[in-house]
Structure formats: C-alpha cells, structure tokens
Amino acid sequence: MKMMHLLWIIPLLGLFSLTACGENGTEINQNPSIEKDAAETIIANLAFDTGGTIDQLVDLSTLATPDGFDGLKGRYPGTYFNFQKTYDPVLGKWTIHIERERGVSGQIPYAFVSRDYLLQYLNSEGMPQQYYVTASDTARTIIFQVLSGQGRHQTRRLSQQLNQLTANWTLTNANLDNVTVNGIYYRAAVDTIRTYMRERSSDHNLQLNIFDLVMPRGSSPNLVNAISGLITGHFHALITFSNGSSYTENVIDRDINIVIGSGQASISLGSETYLGDIKTGELID
Numbered sequence: 001m002k003m004m005h006l007l008w009i010i011p012l013l014g015l016f017s018l019t020a021c022g023e024n025g026t027e028i029n030q031n032p033s034i035e036k037d038a039a040e041t042i043i044a045n046l047a048f049d050t051g052g053t054i055d056q057l058v059d060l061s062t063l064a065t066p067d068g069f070d071g072l073k074g075r076y077p078g079t080y081f082n083f084q085k086t087y088d089p090v091l092g093k094w095t096i097h098i099e100r101e102r103g104v105s106g107q108i109p110y111a112f113v114s115r116d117y118l119l120q121y122l123n124s125e126g127m128p129q130q131y132y133v134t135a136s137d138t139a140r141t142i143i144f145q146v147l148s149g150q151g152r153h154q155t156r157r158l159s160q161q162l163n164q165l166t167a168n169w170t171l172t173n174a175n176l177d178n179v180t181v182n183g184i185y186y187r188a189a190v191d192t193i194r195t196y197m198r199e200r201s202s203d204h205n206l207q208l209n210i211f212d213l214v215m216p217r218g219s220s221p222n223l224v225n226a227i228s229g230l231i232t233g234h235f236h237a238l239i240t241f242s243n244g245s246s247y248t249e250n251v252i253d254r255d256i257n258i259v260i261g262s263g264q265a266s267i268s269l270g271s272e273t274y275l276g277d278i279k280t281g282e283l284i285d
Contacts (some may be wrong), residue, residue, distance in 0.1 A: 038235055038252055039267045039274035040283055041191050044123065044160060045206050045260070046265055047281030048224050049102055050153040051113035053185055053208065054278050054284025056167060057227065059098070060144050060181065061243075062219040063119060064174050066133050071219035072098065093143075094119040100224070109280070111153035118145040121174075132174070142171040147183075155282055157194060164188040169210065181213045181229075204237035204252075211259065224279050225263040232257050235269065 048054040062071040073083055082099040103110035121139040123129045132139050149165030169183030185208040190200040193200050213229030237252040254269040264284065265276045275284040 015033070020165050032210075033272075034252060035254075035270050036274065036283070037193060037200070037239065037274040038237065038254055038269055039272070039276065040158060040162075040193060041202050041204055041237065042206065042235060042256065042269075043265060043274075043276030043278070043283060044153070044155060044158050044191065044281040045187050045189065046278055048279045049109060049111060050155065050160070050281035051111045051115075051149075051151050051162070052100075053167075053187075053231075054224055054227065054283060056115070056146055057181065057215060058219075058223065059115075059117070059167065060142065060171055061179065061215050061217055061223060063144075064132065064139070064142055064171060064179055064217045065219065066131075068132055068219075073080065087130060089130070092120055092130070096106075109153070109155050112151050114150040116147040116149070118147055119143070138175040140172070140174050142174050144169045144171060144183075144247075146175055149187075153281070155280070157282075158191055160189050160191045162187070162189045164205075176217075178214055178216050181210055181215070184208065185210065185233075199242045201240045201242065202237045203240075204235065206233065206235055208233040208258075213244070227278070228261040230257070230259060 002069055017235045044050050044052065046052045046054055046069065048058060059072065062068050065071055069085060073081060080099070080101040084097040086095045088095070096119060097115070098117070099114045101112050105112070120143040121129050121132055122141040122143065123134070123137045126141070126142050129137060129139060146148055146167035149162060150276045151162045153160050158181070165187050167183065167185040169181050172180050186205070188205040191202040191204065193202060209232045211230045211232070213227065213231070215227040216223050233256050235256050239252060257264040257268045260278065263278055265278050266275060267274045276282065
C-alpha cells in the first residue's frame with residue numbers, strides 16, 4: 001500500500017512543480033514592462049544610427065564649419081546619399097534636402113533617412129549671411145529647422161516607420177569649438193517591438209525640449225560621445241499586442257527627463273530609469 005501511495009504522490013509533485021514554474025518562472029519574466037517598452041522606443045527615436053535627434057544634431061554641428069556642406073557628403077562614403085541645397089538671398093536662408101542610408105536594406109541594423117532642413121547663418125551683428133564664413137565674418141548663431149522627415153529603421157528588436165518630424169533649434173557660440181543648442185523637437189512614428197514571446201505595435205509621438213545641449217563642431221560621428229545636456233518632454237503611445245497580452249495600460253502617457261553624456265542617455269520616466277546608447281539606439285542592459 002505504501003508503494004502505491006508513492007506512485008500516486010510522485011506525479012502530483014511533478015504537476016505542482018510545473019504549475020509553479022509556469023506562474024513564477026519563465027512566463028512571467030517574459031512579460032514586457034510598459035516603462036521599458038517606452039524607453040526602448042525613446043532611445044530609438046534619439047539615436048544617431050537610427051536617424052533620430054542625435055543624427056540631426058550631428059548634421060547641425062557639421063553645418064557649423066567652413067566646409068559644412070561638403071562635410072555632410074563626406075560622412076557617407078560608399079553609401080547612398082542624395083544632397084540638394086538652395087539659397088534664398090531675400091530671406092537669407094538655405095533649404096536643404098538630404099536622403100541617405102546606413103547599412104544594407106534587409107539587414108540589421110539599417111536606416112533610411114530623408115530630411116528637409118531650413119538653415120540660416122547669422123553674423124556677429126545678428127544679420128543673415130550666406131555661408132558659415134562670409135567676408136571673413138564667422139557666423140555666431142545658426143537658426144536650424146527640420147521642416148519634415150521620412151524614413152525607417154531597424155534594430156535587433158525594433159523596427160520603425162517614421163510619419164512626422166519637425167524641429168526648431170537655435171545654435172549659439174557658432175564661432176567657438178563647442179556650440180550650444182536650444183529648442184524643440186517633435187516626432188511621430190509607429191514601432192513594432194518583437195521578442196520571443198510577443199509582438200507589439202507602438203503608435204507614438206515624442207515631444208522634446210532641449211536645454212543648453214553642448215557639442216563640439218565637426219562632422220565625425222565620434223562626436224556623439226562628446227554631446228552633453230538635458231532633454232525634457234512627453235511621450236504618448238497606443239500599444240497593441242498581436243500575440244497575447246501583458247500590461248493593461250495600453251495608452252501610455254509619461255513625462256520624461258533625459259540626461260545625455262558620454263555616448264549614453266539616462267531616460268527617466270515614471271518611477272524607472274533606463275540607460276540607452278545614443279549611437280546604436282538600443283537599451284544598455
């Protein structure tokens with residue numbers, strides 16, 4: 001009789017063990033965090049390689065040099081690059097169109113970037129001049145607008161289709177080695193975030209306020225590591241799960257604070273803080 005009881009008890013213990021693993025083990029650990037998903041989308045919108053905010057800041061830094069237009073072209077040897085510019089002498093402004101690729105389509109990582117800029121150099125008297133250096137006068141201030149943007153990018157876990165992009169920045173100390181940027185930035189896009197367990201779509205918009213962000217002048221992507229400053233803003237997203245579900249808060253609204261420095265972004269939203277790589281656009285685990 002004791003042996004018969006043991007034969008019944010052993011399978012039951014195995015069943016209880018499997019149940020416990022299902023409730024407290026891998027399944028729960030795979031559930032995505034609402035804040036982590038938001039942070040992953042935010043860093044992808046910020047980064048250089050993905051055509052985010054830092055990418056446009058590096059463009060602006062390049063344009064704050066005597067050979068800025070050639071510098072933009074020189075940053076993309078051997079890859080697709082389309083560059084057009086027109087100067088309006090009445091308004092004293094450049095209209096610039098850029099198209100470029102990073103990586104190979106169909107591979108990871110990859111980005112296609114299309115941007116329309118409005119650029120104005122102001123001299124020491126605050127008057128427009130055509131070039132960064134005009135008649136021996138180096139520009140002191142640069143007015144820079146992102147009029148529109150299109151594109152797409154893909155990282156290891158996230159793919160994005162950009163729908164809308166605008167920015168209005170003022171660069172000061174343009175004649176010094178390190179310049180300062182202030183202004184606003186708006187971006188709307190749709191992300192697809194994939195993991196082993198789930199796929200979710202994030203239809204989102206990001207509003208950023210840039211405060212005294214400092215960066216060196218130049219065209220090298222390595223200057224990404226030298227950018228520093230504070231960014232605040234707001235993140236809004238509608239999350240849709242296509243394979244099961246997880247968190248119940250499908251509409252995300254979070255105020256955000258981002259500290260940029262040493263090639264990284266410390267992203268605070270809600271009660272959580274995440275660290276991201278501002279070159280690759282991925283979170284740092």
